[in-house]
Amino acid sequence: MRIYFTFEPRPDLCESLLAEFPQVHFVFERRLSHEELTQADVLVTYGEDVTEEALQYAPNLKWIFVASAGIEKLPAQAIMERSIIVSNVRGIHKTPMAESVLAHILALKRAIPWIYEQQQKSEWSKKAKQSELYGSTALILGPGAIGSEIGRLLQAFGVKTIGCNRSGQTAPYMDSMTNFTQLTDVLPQADIVIAVLPKTAETTHLLTEVHFRAMKNSAIFMNFGRGNLVEEHVLLHAMKAQEIGYAVLDVFEQEPLTADNPLWSLPNVIISPHISSHSSRYVERSLAIFKPNLAKWLRGEGDLENLLDLSRGY
Template sequence: MKLILPIEVADEIKPHLPNDTTFVRADVDGNIDGDATDAEVYFSWLYYIKPTTLQKVLESAPKLRWHQATNAGVNNILTPQYLEREIVLTNGAGLHAIPIAEFVITYILSYAKNFQKLHELQAQKSWQRGLINEELQDKTLLIIGAGGIGQEIAKRAKAFGLNIYGSRRHPQPLLNFDKVVGANEWKALLGEANYVVIATPLTKETKGLIDAEIFSLMRPDAYLINIARGAIVDEPALIKALQTAKIAGAALDTVFTEPLPPESPLWTQPNIFITPHCSGHSPKTKERALSLFLDNFTRYYNDQPLRNIVNKDAGY
């Protein structure tokens, strides 16, 4: 059995492989250091897989049967060329959940405790008192997408006394959530939410989901936080909502075009917090990614059910 392994960790994986396996290495651009025509396993590493990278790998490995991705979102992987092949795709759901959840709490606290204004005052050497710092107790958090990441967010937010609502395609009671509703029912909860977090995958149904209608339903003191995919938010509608005070602010760890161009008006909007798609980064992510792959490879090798199989029709 032959594998295609990321050049970054291939040597770390090698000691854990059975003796009857071989491997070739692939870099971030999809260049492979050997013959992959008989490879049936592809492990892609902790970076956004470019279409050109994926195309190179697919063309080099016509017998590919299983692909382990480290991304939770796989919208960039499910290309027409990919979907033509009978490849089992497993994703990295759970690898990034803890650091992302901690980032969401950071975003929320930064707004509640006026961090932006306090940093400005420090830079001005101004000892200004009287700022209103909100408490999170009894505020309401709405998490659009109560999957693995959403549940880690709820776990941490509940400790601050927030009321927590969530949505998912198939609603069911979940630990730390006060209410879980169906895929479209969350819109009726926007009027109660002080913080709205986007944690849903990017699919045909969710592209442009957060639009002018959604901003009109949100509270004027509410904050939008996007740690999912930039294309879920209608950016012109967001800019207008910020400029007209339809909402109080937004935190974006992901945007439609990445890197965000210097000329983008998002950079200069009032009360917006932009981070460079880094909320999922953690020194522990590598350890989790290797552990997931090796566990799934053992399952694959022994013809056992794999973890994190992606439903290609649903897109996640």
């Protein structure tokens, strides 16, 4: 059994793998090598380096473990044709991403950026425009592992949570639920709209001009899922027309965001360069999912955690 990592975990994490699975030959590199692929039974990757061409060099490959939640860059059709199993680390992002979302919300509500600006100017002023998070309503698009953790934290602050998914079926830490087709009906209730949806055909350009017009003009819109959710020109118009109060964006249609993109200069837009899930414990949490799955795999069991259906995109 040969397992090929296209990234290199910390030395202590590598040592832990070697100690727990002495029967496995591990290869740790910082790139994808066609030569190593020819011998790999299992591939562990962040998912952005696997191409259809690369798969041609991997005749023995049976399982791809993606140390990320997003799988949209994988060559899905080629993988399905080979019947290669794919699993990911869905759920490990919930702590850092929920903390990132909450940090941005509290910063805006309590005027933290303004306070920092006053300090830089050595100016004593009490003219901050501050409001409370308590008693507000948050609409969470995609109340899965990440969205539910955001809901849990928001409820602790006295926020009413409304979850929205394709089915409208109940989700943890949501006071009520709706579905995509009823979205315009609930948007006027929301003080904060938080999107943590995956990239699928159904979520592509899900939000349109109609949805932004339905939001409160004081609403905070946050996209921490995928940039395909809304066309950039739609978002630009909404912000320039001040149809909503703020947009906090961690993801974009085209990444990285070019230096001349007009989003940078809008005063009611906050740019985060797709880092909301970053954490010093990221790889540690990824391996906490990989190792039990590997133990199952070695025993010949097929019920791995976070198995993906590439035909559906998640």
